[in-house]
Amino acid sequence: MNQSLKYTSLIEKNWYLTYTEYGGADVSQPLPASAFTMDAQVPGDIHLDLVRHGVLPGLYKDMNLDHARWTELKDWWYRTEFSAQEISVGSRAFLIFHGLDCFATIWLNGAIIGKTDNMFIRHEFDAGRQLKKRNELVVRLAAPAYEICVDTKHKNLLWTPERLFCRKPSMSFGWDIAPRMVTCGIWRPVELVVCPKARITDTWLRQLEVNKKKAIIDVIIEHQWVGNGKQAKLDIKIGCVQKTVTIKPKEGVKKISCRIEILNPRLWWPLGYGKPELYDVSVTLCSGKQPLDKKTLKIGLRSLELVQEKQKSGATSFMFRCNGQDIFITGLNWTPLDAIFGSIKNSETTRTLEKLEGVGCTMLRVWGGGIYENDHFYSECDRLGILVWHDFMMGCGWYPQTSKFAQKIDVEARTILKDLRNHACIALWTGDNENDEFWPHLVFKNTLTRKIIQAACDELVPGTPYLPSSPTTPSNPKNPDCWTEGDLHYYNHGSHYKDPANWNIRCRFMSEFGHLSLPSLTTIKKYFSQGREWPLDTFEWKYHGANTTRVARFRGPEKILDSLRACGKPLPRTIDQAVAWSQALQAEALCAWIRRYCEDPEFSGFLIWNVRDNWPQMSDAVIDYEGRPKQVFTRLKGLFRDMKKQWGKNHLSRGNTPCVS
Template sequence: MLGESSFRASASIHSPSREVYMTVFAPWLLHDFAPGEGERQQAHTPALDTESWLPVAVPGDVHRTLVAAGRLPEPFYDRNEPEADWIQEREWWYRTILTGPHDALAPDERLRLVFDGVDTYATYYLNGEVLGESRNMFREHDFDVTDSLRPGPNTLAVRLDPPLQHVELAQVPAWDPEIIKPKVAMRKAQFGYGWDWGPVLPTFGLWRGVELRRERAARLTGVQFATVSLNAAHTFAVVTASAEVERFATDAPLSAEFTLTLPSGEAMTRQLTLEAGQTAGEVSFELRDPALWWTRDLGTPALHGLEVRLLLDDQPLDQLSQKVGVRTLHLDQSPDADEPGTRFFRFVLNGLPIFARGANWIPADSFVGTLTRERYEPLIRLAQQGHMNMLRVWGGGVYEHDAFYDLCDELGLLVWQDFMFACAPYPETDELAREVRAEAEYQVRRLRSHASLALWCGNNENQWIQEMRYLTRATGDLYYAKILPEVVAALDGQVPYWPGSPYGGNDHNSMLDGDRHNWDVWHGQRPIVRQFGDPIGLDRTLEGVSYRNYAVDLGRFISEFGMHAAPALRTLRRVIPEGELYHHSPSMDHHNKDNPKNKGDALMEGTTGLPGDLAEYLLFSQVAQAEGLKFGIEHYRRRMPHCSGALIWQLNDCWPVLSWSVIDSDNVPKAGYWFARRAFAPLLASVKTLEDGGAEVWLTSERREEVRDTLTVRLMDVAGQTLWTRDVDAGISHGQSHSVLRLEAGELQADGGHYLRLESRGGHFEASTHFFVEIKDLRLPQTLPTLEARAQPDGSLSLSVTASQYSYLVHFTSDEVIGFSDNFFDLEAGQSRTITATHPDRALRPEDVELKMFQARQPQPQP
């Protein structure tokens, strides 16, 4: 949104409430020059004529500004991506008029200009004079302008240099020269230079806000909230709140006032005196029957309000506020006695071991400066509604916006937070080490008090790839083994630190210890069971990439696993020309960044058969992903507590693409999202196939309370006939996962015409279907269920579906982004279900949705 920039107050430590001039910036302007030309043309001086400059949003991004001005074709469309290459070869200038205060500052006052995020190599000018420079996208940069800011109008300019020119001569440790380039010497989002799901669109811009702060005597530089004790009965807790202070014009005693507001509305206040010269202090609160912060599957994510005021002689100097949660959390890595030689890797929340069910989060847009809370909220709500309790912020993107962490706090989602290092050997220079330390200090202070924060992690895959390829120490261990853990220990001390992901054991991707990335399935990596020094090979046959290989994974915590699926047709139509809407068209392959481009074909061939047209490709790829995720999640959850986490790669996309995401870039959930949602339900009934042809029925529980129910197991044929029924006691407690029924091979008719159906009488467990053959070999009926769609007074649609025969993958599609209460489900013969459809902006009509199901090609008779 363009217009006058003003101070943004929010309930976070990053953007605190402060007394500042409410409207001090005129609209920002943007222009580009050849490198070095901006200063020569006086772009930094007040006298410059800016008539040809473009209006630009702050926070924002250069690319989107150019698209809006007609200077750049939509980079996501067709193969336009290279049309933006010239942007990274220019220098980009931002300018605005900054109004200084007309009243004189007191002797103990100052003016501080704060840039929350600048991407990346920047020089700052005020009234033609250099204020300073910065070279890190991931931290705040500030300047004391007390003596240089004039009353009334001032010209503020920011020059952004072509980033690669600053590192083109950097000595970068060699891995693959086609992948590892000098970009790793920059503290800049690495995904912008391309990934196996992302385009090459390096960003530029003032990607976060700019503020002028008028401060007196001292300011708060950080606040930390921590739960230091919680008794086993959860009836008593002790929490602490601490404040850090910068004194810039006083050594006198200061007062800090801490107010903790309980969810009930009751407020508790503590006073603290910071004696002369003292710059930090702490208070404690004792809470009886505290309202605890839980993930949604275990309770309510109760939030308290924390406000800290800094005073001098009873006059307020500064104030910070944040929502906080009362909870304990630690990482249990004790030996697993039931599997000798292994250790747990499980999170313990409020004394309760949990299974982390969730997904990896990548930036939600290639142009991260354009993201707002309104863009984050639908995705994070879908994660929470999908029975997820953890998101991992991946290390090749960015430390996310405050809104991301606020939403995770509110919705009860834990956050695994990578530091921003990914898939590369990072040079260990003094300059880069200083930047990494400053970045870590800033981010730890910013994020440490979020109730959702569960883990600090040093990097993504750096130690693993280094050892796997070169059998040597990872270049970058200066950061992961020294600087980052030092900063976390000094400034946090509550949230655990882990050196990398994956990491631990007799291989950095071990099944015995630490966390593990399972790319054995999608990439066909072999051997699946590996130790330090074992060579890596590939098996991309149908058997090599079969999702059934998840069954041999005995990892402790699976922090990445997944497989490709196409997005919705409406999403593709936005970016693929009509004449190229077919599988492996040049434009479609351009929107698939994984190589080779046909890697997913083997997965489809083994699961659904190869597609014959676009409609089949979209559906078959989503079926293969969905069935694979269901199989993997159920396997990992049956292994609880030996396995204590399964995080899908990946939740979301940064552009319209064929990728591992379960929600596409238009926020349309794929079939894999709905299958994972059912497999992630706190109570799970599943079937494990045995090598002798038999099967076991398993129950798994992550409910805090004991559950009593009866599970009905039926052997069915696709025409709706019940061959036999078994009722099983389904009593289970939290953290349990065990077999409740064994079925011998002779009891099963393991062919394409039969399946096992699991349902619970009390409705505690999601209904589940187990097939004995691949989807392509099922003898599925071809009759579409009937649909009755009724518009409701609130603008929603009530969709009643009835099947005459067994119907697999019943689903609704639309040309718009419509929310469904459920989708991609199966129906038994004679079964009816009612689904609710909603639109965020208008009332729906029956013609807005279309009913479909999976109709497999019928197997040909064998000669």
């Protein structure tokens, strides 16, 4: 074995789990091995293990989530033992937790090596001094009910205020599209990295200029050395183009950059506008002929901009342009595939994305009330040609403006931006979901989105558009629901879809809109006990309308009946009829709205709310929790195709860049 080569290993076996009262154990020390009573799965979540061991019932059936509320009050402890090969003197070793949910203390061989309070980002800890051939790793996750400190003097608290004071998904505390499921666990992989001499810590391929004739790329590589050396090199390869850069090793973290030009590049295109061509990239760090570390990735070469310019009507456009071609957006909003995030499988992500590719989805908006997805999601969007509009994870609230909280957001934003900036799919960053809309009089006091995140984007992704919030009105942020510029969110559940308030909208870009329906009958029968699935005006259905916190929502089963009644449809007498008729009306309304929006030749795209449920519920989703498409989904392919063609003709007739399809 090359003793100089960096090596990594996943720590995913022999994990055990237990719990104590909050602070009930001496939290300055790890619990003894004898205290751990259940085997656990990592990555995972404590709720999954508790169900597996019979401590909790199946959580999504009936109203069983109520039986899990006690878990928020406990401290949860994980323990494992793992082996590590002997490391040479002077080597560095790191433990990387790709997802800790959330208030964690980590012990390695009895010594505390780190603490965390943000579940969205990976955390890296120096393990070199503590690492042995045989190791004990213990993690305490403190009870979120007690660890989250709500500042009662903070104004504008809205519902479930604890979500504002921690870096956990807002939806976890109960939302109108999600149950209260306050997740807890080691929800992403744990990795040991041993670095005898050096490692590559970051690789950024900044695309300075991309067109059909050439692509000019600045390759910026961050590398870390253990001690000094005489000479080393970085071998860089993008497709068939290679370049070698000589460096002089020095202790610590250093950066080096070089410029690479690719002639006649194969361009990456969004779905429906060309092939999403990808280049294989490798960066190898060598000392002499000896490799020390290697990074591989794929990149798509493209130019992409958000065009906001005056239109003939006097309004301001909100249009995406890729490789010089104007793009009409047919897309949806993406929310996590499961309310227990540690249960989401890459295979299910791929299946869902490929369904969307099949109907011609050109863009997904990753919603700010959920999570940053893992790298697999963005790599699949790169492969399929699906653009991603990405919120930072804040939604519908006035978040603390303290320096301490701002620092957390700064670290989070910079970590996420560096992780995702090489992905061709990323088209737009937005600071939050609907914060400006909820608190328009405070927009210019929001330093988190208008200073902290803005500065991080300016520095780390200068070529990617950024907006402080969605929806937004760039020229007048205090009026985020403007029709003549920016994007719009609009709902009016329970009304006729042709009600003037719905029908007369003439916006530039509709980034959220939806219509309620029930999931499939098969899904209902799986998660409702016999006899409890009908009628709709029961608390079970309100519960599975995401009202697990017993707080009134603007979505709910009564809105489905109201919509049927308003549209002059018969009211269902059985659950079979309710499923069929609610899904039929959802399809009718969504298709009619989209055709109506597209009558305006200056309208440039839409994002339906939303792709898929994160638990079994009635909702706006076009695919239910079990992955079963609703009626509307089968109509999206033809609708998306027709709207792109119609827009392309209108766009060309107005003297604009032709639309390629």
